[in-house]
Amino acid sequence: MEPIGTIEWQKEYESGIEEIDQQHKDIINTLNEIYFAIENREFQGKLSELLDAFDFYVTIHLNTEENYAEKYDFPKIIELKESHEYLRSTYKHLQFIHKGSEKECISRIPYIFHLHSVMREWLGYHLVTLDKELFDFLREKLKE
Ligand SMILES: [Fe+2]
Numbered sequence: 001m002e003p004i005g006t007i008e009w010q011k012e013y014e015s016g017i018e019e020i021d022q023q024h025k026d027i028i029n030t031l032n033e034i035y036f037a038i039e040n041r042e043f044q045g046k047l048s049e050l051l052d053a054f055d056f057y058v059t060i061h062l063n064t065e066e067n068y069a070e071k072y073d074f075p076k077i078i079e080l081k082e083s084h085e086y087l088r089s090t091y092k093h094l095q096f097i098h099k100g101s102e103k104e105c106i107s108r109i110p111y112i113f114h115l116h117s118v119m120r121e122w123l124g125y126h127l128v129t130l131d132k133e134l135f136d137f138l139r140e141k142l143k144e
Contacts, residue, residue: 080130094115
C-alpha cells in the first residue's frame with residue numbers, strides 16, 4: 001500500500017514502449033519525491049531542485065508523446081496537447097508559488113499539497129485514458 005499522497009507504478013500503466021515506460025517511471029518517482037519534500041517542509045533547496053528535475057522529465061516526455069502523435073496522426077492529438085498543457089500549467093504554478101519565503105511557503109502548505117494532488121490525480125487518470133489510447137494506437141501503427 002502506497003503512503004497517501006504518492007503514486008505507485010501499476011501494471012496497467014505499461015505502454016509496451018520501453019522509452020515511454022521509463023519516462024513515466026521517472027515522472028512518478030520525482031512526483032513522489034516532491035511529495036516527501038513538501039511533507040518535510042524542504043521548500044527552498046530540495047523542492048526547487050525536484051521541480052526543476054520534474055520540469056526536465058515532463059518536457060522531454062510530453063514532447064516525445066506529442067511527436068509520436070503528430071508523426072502517426074493520432075486522432076485525439078488536440079485533446080492530448082490540451083491535457084498536457086494542464087499538467088504543465090499546474091507545475092509551473094507550483095514552481096511560482098513555492099518561491100516565496102519559508103514563512104509564506106508554510107502558510108501555503110495546504111494549497112501546495114492541493115497542487116501536488118492535482119498533478120498526482122492527473123497522472124493516474126491520464127496514464128489509463130489518453131495515454132493508453134495513444135499507445136494502443138501507436139502499437140498498431142508501429143506493427144505496420
Ligand atoms: Fe505520458
